[in-house]
Amino acid sequence: MATDSTTMSVQRYDASHKAAWDALVSTGKNSTFLFHRDYMDYHSDRFNDCSLLIFRAGKLAGLLPANLKADGTLVSHQGLTYGGFVVTRDATVCDVLECFHAALRFLNEQGITQLIYKRVPGFYNTLPDDEVAYALFLIDAQLIRCDTALVVVQSDRLPFQERRRRSIKKAQKANLRVAQDMTYQPYWERVLVPRLVGRYGVKPVHSIEEITLLGARFPENIKQFSVYSNDTILAGCTIYETATVAHAQYIAVTDDGQALGALDFLFGWLIEEGYRAKRYFDFGICNEQEGRTVNLGLLDWKEGFGGRTFAHTFHKISTAAYTKLESVLSHRLNSAEKPIAKLTAAIQKV
Template sequence: MNQFRVERYNETHLKAWNMFVSKAKNATFLFHRDFMDYHKDRFTDCSLLVYKNNKLIAVLPANIKDQVLYSHQGLTYGGIVLEPNTKFKIVFECFKAILKWLYAEDVLTFNIKILPAIYSIIPNDELLYLMFLMNANLYRRDLLSVINLQAPLPFSKSRLEGCKRAKKHQIIIKEEQTFDAFWNTILIPNLSKKHQAKPVHSLEEITLLKTKFPEQIRQFNAYYNGQIVAGTTVFVTDVVAHSQYISGNASKNELGSLDVLHAHLIQTVFKDKLYFDFGTSNENNGKQLNEGLQFWKEGFGARTIIQDFYSLETKNVALLDAVLL
């Protein structure tokens, strides 16, 4: 009898799912169902749970569309979520069981969004090796700009000058409990003007998520003469502070508002975290890089890590049959 069993997530699994995620080696609050389900109307959820001898040993946040399973498209990262003490052979068997289940369900393709290495203190590269075994196609690679907060590099001259201008203009930094001013005054107008786009999260959605994750979702604004001029929304995990949204008004360079805001976050608010993640500066599915944005981030001492995106055919599960000797 096969020791491994795969089940598709439904609401009866909610408590077990959240409990598992809270103890996993490679999970953040984004994998909690309260976060995943805020946009459940946009995606057909097909998250999976893997059991060994009726014990839950792994979960996979995912959605499905047109016979393709995706590491959840509503999340920044994904992959198989595991307990801290899970050894490679179990990961291997979990992955194999998932592929067999998908193939039996006529899911032809599995697109996997790898969790960046900084988000797991315990080594977590099992999936990268499995991608190699499966001849998976690397279809996207994003460049993330990250600061090691325990061994930070000095700020560049231009970032220091920006902070000096902010001090001269008496820029005030405040943590706020609401997002209205930043969303409506800065973020939405900027995204609309520069990219003809909207924030991934509506004001209503980010406000709802804040009520569910008050310590993990934080808003910091910069003010000049009492008016908001810049802001950033930070997603806080156990070891990483990630700027999910960064935006300033037209005077940000003159005032140094974004410079002093992030200097404050890096040097004061989140100095005890392991990493500060500015996220990607890529466009066109990783093929192009916003040079100016990258220059700004690197001015704080941020340097490069990568996030990979793979696609594989479930029918190729047979490639795993002769791996273990």
């Protein structure tokens, strides 16, 4: 089902849209491989997909990866680190505002009254996308969470903290080595899962079967790096690589690896050698309790490598707020109504 919004129309995603969806994800200025359907759909059994496609005069102009919760709230996206509208590389302010207007109107007419919007952090974008920030301002979106993503800017890196340098030297003296593993099983079974279960009583979000599947689907984007002493694995990190960012997705170390500085050695190598050509190296967040508190030990460690903060924001939006965009979009809304008015007049004359 579609609804018109000036020259815009909106459709809910189904499998017939896959090729068009993935094509825009591949070229959009604020998208990553996490929005490809082969990534999103690996956990389709856990989420009620309610993703939207926004068309302008029949041409795909934007996407909204999203799922519908049992309480009727739409989230973009509950199964992903971030979500929000994906738009074309040449999208202007008014283009993005039209996507918001069309999608919010569509959702409101469908009886969905609330959208939780998880912005893509700006360092993932290939071009600026703060048209979104302006849209959120105009519709009075409520800021409900703000996380601190610790990021190294590779073109202007800060020096490593002295403690990090000492730890790296200790690992070098122990003849530790970094290797890219071709399978995820050694790290998952010998380091990551035992560490998470033993220390926190939890398992990683991705099972070994799931990360193996995703790694096979996206071999250029998902990679496993581990630290070894001879043939003994001591530490590791799963990297999610995009056009602009190398993101550390899973980080863990054994007790022996901790004593030898294996984790610092790994991240020193990733930043200075493995991903020195990327714009950004992203350590991820240090927050707990929906952003209200900070894990100070984790913060100190990440800042010790030169990581500094980008905000990752979450917003609550009333779908009825689409009307608040109409004053800014009046020139487009009015121009779209003129052909309809002329057609109506012609029909009346007949």
